[in-house]
Amino acid sequence: MTSTAPGSPEDAASNETNExxxxxxxxxxxxxxxxxxxxEILYRYARGADRCDLALFKSCYxxxxxxxHWFFNGNAHEFADYxxxxxxxxxNSQHSISNPIIDLHGDRAFVECQWYVVHHIPxxxxxxxxxxxxxxxxxxxxxxxxGGEWRILHRQVVIEAxxxxxxxxxxxGVPVEFPLFSRRAPHDLVYQGTALLDQQxxxxxxxxLWGEARRRHTA
Numbered sequence: 001m002t003s004t005a006p007g008s009p010e011d012a013a014s015n016e017t018n019e020x021x022x023x024x025x026x027x028x029x030x031x032x033x034x035x036x037x038x039x040e041i042l043y044r045y046a047r048g049a050d051r052c053d054l055a056l057f058k059s060c061y062x063x064x065x066x067x068x069h070w071f072f073n074g075n076a077h078e079f080a081d082y083x084x085x086x087x088x089x090x091x092n093s094q095h096s097i098s099n100p101i102i103d104l105h106g107d108r109a110f111v112e113c114q115w116y117v118v119h120h121i122p123x124x125x126x127x128x129x130x131x132x133x134x135x136x137x138x139x140x141x142x143x144x145x146x147g148g149e150w151r152i153l154h155r156q157v158v159i160e161a162x163x164x165x166x167x168x169x170x171x172x173g174v175p176v177e178f179p180l181f182s183r184r185a186p187h188d189l190v191y192q193g194t195a196l197l198d199q200q201x202x203x204x205x206x207x208x209l210w211g212e213a214r215r216r217h218t219a
Contacts, residue, residue: 034109035102037150038143042113045152046095052088053185054080060152062144067155076152091120091130092182097139109150111141128169135162168216 016024041060048057061067061076072079087093100113115138121131137159144153174180179199182188189196 031104034104034145034150038102038109038111039100041143041150041152042097042100042111042139046097047190049083049087049095050093050182051185051188051190052084054084056185057084061155062146062151062153065151065153065155067152067157069155069157070159076155087119088184091122093120094118107145108153109143109145111139111143113139113141115139123166128172130167130169132165132167133162134164136160170213170216 044056045060047053048060058077058080061080063077065076066074067076067079069079069083072082094117096116098114098116100111103110114136116136117134119131119133119135121133123129123131137157140156140158141152142154143150171180177183179189185191189199192199
């Protein structure tokens with residue numbers, strides 16, 4: 001038969017009431033749920049930006065939220081009204097968000113995450129070339145919980161690096177509506193959800209991808 005030493009963690013745990021244990025579990029659950037809800041907002045932001053889904057993008061911010069994005073500083077919903085049409089002017093963009101560190105403080109949280117963005121911008125000079133504009137940095141966010149819902153109250157953008165490359169169209173002649181390509185809301189395949197199972201698959205044999213790439217870059 002084993003016994004616990006007086007004052008040990010095991011001894012303290014054995015003296016807890018069921019109510020105390022339940023309160024601790026509820027507190028841990030609230031922390032886990034809060035962190036997961038915040039991560040979901042970060043990822044929804046990326047989808048809203050890349051699909052140019054204005055309603056989804058705005059849903060990540062409180063209406064009185066603010067955004068300091070360097071090329072626009074002010075009300076977050078006004079930022080959405082400005083930036084989504086701007087993004088829709090180019091072929092596509094890709095926002096990747098990673099490494100979230102979430103510090104919860106009651107109904108507020110301070111969140112740092114990394115972002116990487118590619119904007120695919122047509123040159124419009126008749127050469128079927130694009131500017132791939134790549135930027136990376138961090139979002140410093142203050143989230144707030146209102147009525148059980150977390151949203152961004154303030155976002156500060158920090159830039160780490162930017163670069164640009166002129167690139168040819170990697171898939172010339174492929175119709176833009178072909179499922180290969182990303183599209184804006186509501187036409188992108190992501191909005192089909194599980195209905196993707198009902199989509200007709202057009203058979204395509206394997207292709208020499210590396211040979212095609214070499215031919216595009218061989219004088």
